[in-house]
Amino acid sequence: MSKPSIRQLLPLAALLGFTMPLAAHAQASGNNQVLRVCADPDYLPFSNSAGQGFENKVAELLAKSMGRRLEYHWASYRGQGGFSNFLADNLDTGKCDVVMDLPYGDNEEGYTTPYYTSSYVFIAKNNDITSMIDLTRHPMKIGYEEETTPETALKMLDLTQDAVVFHIADDPNSSPEQFLRAVENNRVGVMITWEPAIGAFLKDYPDLKVHPVPAEEYGPGLPQVSYTYPMALGVRTKDTALKAELNTVIAANKPQIAAILADYNIKLYKQPASVNFTNQ
Structure with a gap:
């Protein structure tokens, strides 16, 4: 993307490896009544603590569809180390279970099917x-x-x-x-x-x-550079049950998600031909 990107999303820097404390892991995987989302409290149009961003609105929609209560852990995307450190310090340590905007295909985190491109x-x-x-x-x-x-x-x-x-x-x-x-x-x-x-x-x-920005090649023998990215929800790799549940509600709410994105004047693009969903 980007956010892709605006938050060092695209491409993501390699993240430091973290081991989640056992207590945090138990909290992360043991409550099926709550959808715990890490988000920036003051970074529109993505999210804010008043729930005015498009990530807030999509999170609300998915939590309702899952029959879960939405709960936030607030942390800035733009702290020291950027989005990579945000993931390591919050998602990987069990302070939440989901982040709302992760490039599909990220090598360090788990990810759902894309909900927009x-x-x-x-x-x-x-x-x-x-x-x-x-x-x-x-x-x-x-x-x-x-x-x-x-x-x-x-x-x-x-x-x-x-x-x-x-x-x-x-x-x-x-x-x-x-x-x-x-x-x-x-x-x-x-x-x-x-x-x-x-x-x-x-x-x-x-x-x-x-x-x-269209995809282009910048020299003989160089690969084509693409500027179009599918964006998914980020989860911990081990949280396969949550990932499957999120994939189900993303598929069931595609028109509603598209309507939210349209409200924020987010134009949607076709998935790049190189993207496949073999891990899903």
Whole structure:
């Protein structure tokens, strides 16, 4: 994605291995009446403690469908070490059982079937930029988030020297709206970010245009780089029963989930052809 991404989701850095304390494991696996979710208390449009984010709304829907009470453990996605440390310090240690946005195929955590697929996008005042390679033909100030797929591609294309790097993943006071303001105020000519992060704010920036970043190859023999990611719920690998239950309610509530995402102006994309669900 991203969040993919905005929270060092895409790609995820390798996580440190953690052993869950026995007491925490017993708490995590022993209560089938509660859905315990770790979420950021102040990071719209994803989540907040008032329940106003799209992750909050999807969590509420799934908990109700499972017949469970929804319970949160609040922790910032943007603390030291970013989203990787968030997972290690909260999900892996048993403070919750579910996180709401994890790239499908993550190597360190368990994950459900995807509940949506979205993309990185270009944001600009015009729609001339339709691919990363276009940026080599139209010189302009580029904004991007650190440790994301676009950063990797920009380095491959030698386009980072004069770019503006946003370090949102380690800033607990940050908001994705700053990406739109950067374009609106001409700090950058084009911003590249995870689309779900900015969709809800776009109504306040009617002059900005958004275009998905297409998959491309950047050199002979190099693999195609994709910017479209399916996003799943994250669970501990050992929690197979919970994973199966979540897969069931995701499948049963697809129209309702899509309606929630539409309310937050999150555009949905087709699953990449390379994605398979053999682990499900």
